[in-house]
Amino acid sequence: MLLAVLSGFILAACAPWLTRLLGDRAGWVLALLPAALFVYFLSWIPLTAGGAAEVVHYSWIPGLDINLSFLVDGLSLLFALLISGIGTFIIIYSGGYLHGHEYLPRFYGIMFAFMAAMLGVVLSNNIISLFVFWELTSITSYLLIGFNHEDKQARWCALQGLFVTVAGGLALLAGLIMLAGAGGSFELSELLNSGDVLRDYPLYTGMLILILFGTFTKSAQVPFHFWLPNAMAAPTPVSAYLHSATMVKAGIYLMARLNPGLGGTDQWLYTLGLFGAVTMFTGSFMALRSTDVKAMLAYSTIMALGTLTMLIGIGTEAAIIAALAFLLAHALYKAALFMLAGGLDHETGTKNILNMGGLRRLMPVSFITACVAALSLAGLPPLFGFIAKELMFEATLHAPAIATVTTVLAVISAIMIMAVAALFALRPYTGKLKETPKQPHEAPPSMLAGPVVLAALSLVFGVAGFLPVQGILHSAVAAVHGSPLEFKLYLWHGVNTPLLLSLLAVVTGLLVFAGWDRVLAVYRRLTFIDRFGPERGYERVMAALVWVAEWQTRVLQNGYMRNYLITILLTAVALAGGTFFIYTGNTVPFGTVDITFYEAVIAALIIAGAIVVSLMQSRLGAVATVGMVGFGVALIYVLFSAPDLAITQIMVETLTVILLVLVLYRLPRFLNLSSTAARIRDALVALLFGGMMTVLILAVLDVEVVAPISDQLVAWSYDEGHGRNIVNVILVDFRALDTLGEIFVVGLAAIGVYAMIRLRAEDKRS
Amino acid sequence: MEPVMAIVVGALFATSIYMMLRRSIVKLVIGLILLSNAANLLIFTVGGMKRGLPPLIDEGMKMPTGGWADPLPQALILTAIVISFGVLAFAVVLIHRAYEVVQEDDLDKMRSTDT
C-alpha cells in the first residue's frame, strides 16, 4: 500500500527522463502505472465488502503519534479507483493533447506527483499525513494550473487557486488538530468511532467551521467557487482531471469521510445543506451564461460539487446513497466531457461555442460520445446520471427541515443543466459548418480512448445498476453512513414525484435550450455579476495584503541596524520580563554568596573590562581589553572545574587577537557618531536587557529542577563510552550528531570568509 | 558564586548590547565578542558551578570520585566557543568587505541593499 501511494512520486521523479526516452509513445507507456494501480485497487474490493475497513500501518514519527497509516474501505477505494482509473486515460490523453509540447516531460512529472498526492489524501488514515498530502495537492495543482507559465493570466489564475486553497488548508490544519484533541487520536479509524464524543465537544462549532473552511475552499463552494473556473487556464487534461476525480473532490471526500464522526447535527445539516444548495444553483446559473465550452463545464462542476455537499449535509440514508451515486456518475461524464471539450479546442482552435457548428460529419466519434456523456450530465435515461439525479430528488424531497429550499433549487439547477448539456452536445456538432481558426478533423485515438470508455461506462452502469452497487457503492455507502445499508439501483422507479420533477426539468430545459440566444441577451444585461462577485472580494483582500506588507516593511525594515536590535530586545524584555513579573511578582531570590577573594577579583575584572571597553576611544585599547575579559572568563572556567573549556577559551582568545590584528587595522578609527540622547537611550535599553538577564538567572538558580540527564551520561561514560574525559565522550560519542552539525557550521563560516575574500580579489582583477 | 556570576553575565550582556547599538561597525564587532562570552557564561552559571571537581574519571575508576561538575553544559559551551569564533571571523570579514565597498564606517549610512 505504501508503494502504491508513493509509486506516483517515484515515477514523477523519473517521468521527465522517461518521456524524452520514449518520445511519442510516452503517454501510452506512462499510463501503465495508473492502470496497474487501478487493477491493484480493484483487488482490494473483496476485502472491503459489506463496509469492512482495513488499516495498513507504517510508523513515521512515533514520538509525536504521527504515522503513515492507510485506511482502505469502500469510500477511499471508490476515490482511489476514480483517481487511478481516470488518471490512466488522462495520461494517455495528455500525450495527444500536448503532442510535441516543449514542457511535456515536466508536465508528466507534476501530473504523477499530483496523482500520488491525491491518492495519499483519500487513503491516509492519520489526519496529519492526510493534511500533508492535502497541501501537496494544492501545490502540485498550482504548478499544473500555471503550466503555461509564460502566460501572465495563467500565472495569476494559478496563484489565485493556490491562495484560496492554502488559506483553507491553514484553517483545516487547525480544525484537524482540534479534531484530534477532541477525539484523543490522530487516526481516522478511531476518530470515526467516537462520533458522540466529537459532537459533544464544547468547541464543536468552531472545529466544524475550521474544517469546513478547508473543504469549502478546496471544493469550490460559494463564496470560494471563483478559483475553479479560473483554473481552466490549465491545459485541458489537467482541467479534466482536477474537475472529475481529483482536487475539488478532496473536499467532498473529507466531508463524506467525516460524516460518521461530525455529521448528524443541526450545524452540519444547515451549513452543508444550504451552502451546497446555493453552490449548486450558482454553478448551473453561471454555466448557462458561458459561451466558452470549458467555462460551461467548469461551472457545471461547481453545480455538481454543490449537489454533493448538499447531499452529504442532508445526511439521510437516501441522501448518502444519492451522494455516492452522483459522485460516480459525475466523475465518469465530467472527465469524458472535458476531454471532448479539449478535443474541440485542439481541433478547431477556438473554445467559443458560438463559433462552432456542423462538426458532426468531421468528428463523428466525438459527436456520439458527447451525446452519451451529455445525456448523463442532463440526467436522462438510460444513463447512470439519470439514476443519480432521481436519487438526488428523492433525497431533497425528504430532507429534514430544508426540504423546500433544496428541492426548489435542485429543480431550477436541473433545468439549467439540461439546457447546458443540450448546448454542449448539439451546438458544436449540428447546424451549418462554421469557419474555425484550424481545419477541424477527428481527434487522434489517444484523445478519444478516455471519453469513449468513460461514456460507455455511464451507459453500462445505467442499464445494469447492480454492477457499481455490488462493486463498490455498497461498501462506500457503508463507510459514509457508518453502517451498511441495503439498496438497489434501477432506472425505472415507477411514476413518482422525482420522475415528475425530472420530466418538468427536461421539458423546461429544452425550452431554455431552444431560446438560448435570447437567454444570453438577458444575461449580458446582468453586469452586476462581474462587478460584485466574490472574486472582487478576493482582489480587495489581496490588495489590502500588499498594502499592509508595504506598510510594515516601511516601518520595520527601515534599514537602521540599531532599530532592528532595539525592537528585538525590547520585545524580548517585554515578553520574558513581563511574564516573569506577572508570575513571580517583584521578589527576586538572591541566593547566599559563597565566594573567595580570587574569584571576586576576577568577577570585578570582567565587569570592569566590559565597562571600560564600552567607553574606550582607541581600537587597540578596546581589542586588548576585550582580550582581558576573555582571559577572565577562561579563569572562571579554570576555577570552576572546566579544564577543557579553559584551554579552548584561551586558544580562541589568541586566535581572535590574530584575526582582529589582520583585519581591524584596515578598518577606520572609532568615531563618536551618536548624539548624547541616542547614547542615553541605548544605555537604557542595554541596562534593561542586562538587568533582565541577571534577574532571570537568579530566578533560575532558585528553581529546583529535575535531576539533570548528565548524571546518566557520567555513569555511562566509562562503561559505554570507554573514556574518562566525560566532556569529550559527550562530544564525540553521545552527542556526535550534534557535534557534526556544529563543525559543519565552523566549516561553512570558513568557506564563507574564503569566498568573500576571493570574490573581492576577482572584482579587483576584472 | 552563582549570584555574583548572574551580575557578571548581566553586565556583559548590557555592555555588548550597548556596543552593538553604536553606529561604528568596529564597535559592533567588539559587541559580538562580548555577547558570545556572555551567552557562554550564562549557560555555565545556570548549569551549576562547582570548585575542583572536573568531570574526569581517575585512572582505574568507573565514576568520578567525590562528585563532579555537570559535563553537559561544558560540552555545549566548548563547541559554542569554537563556533562563535567562526561566526566572528565571518562577521569581521563581512564588515570589512562592506566597508571597502561603501567606504563608510557609519552603519546609518549602510542602508540600501544594492550598494
Next chain:
Amino acid sequence: MMGSLILRTAARFLLPLLLLFSLFMLLRGHDEPGGGFIAGLIAAVAFALYLFAFDAARTRQLLGVDPRLLLGLGLLAATVSGLPSILLGEAFFTAIWWPIDVPGFGEVKLSTPLLFDIGVYLLVLGAIMTIVLALDEAEEE
C-alpha cells in the same frame, strides 16, 4: 611581514613542539582534558605563529595541502565515522570499538569516536587556516 629574527627563531622551534603537543592533546582527549577541538586550535595557533614570523607562501608550503582540503577531509572523516554502525544495523553514530594490543606499547583503542575526533581536529585546523591565510594573502595583494 612583521617577522623579526627572534620571532622567526622562536617560531621554528615552537612549531614542531606545538604540533607534537596538539597530537598529544588529540590522542589523550578521550581520557584527559583535550580532544579534537582543543588540539585543532593548538595546531592552528602554531601555524598562525609561523605565518606571523614568515609569510603565507611558506606557511602553505609547510602545511603541504590546501587548508580547504583539510576542512573537507575533516568533515568527511567525521561523517564517515557514523557509517559503520549502520552497516552493523545499529543507529547512525553508534560507537564501535576495536581495541588492539600493540606489543611494547599497550592497548590502543581504535574506534569510530577516535575517527570522529580526528575529523574535528582536521576541520578546526582547516577552517581556521583557511580564514587566516585568506585574510593574510588578501593583505599582501
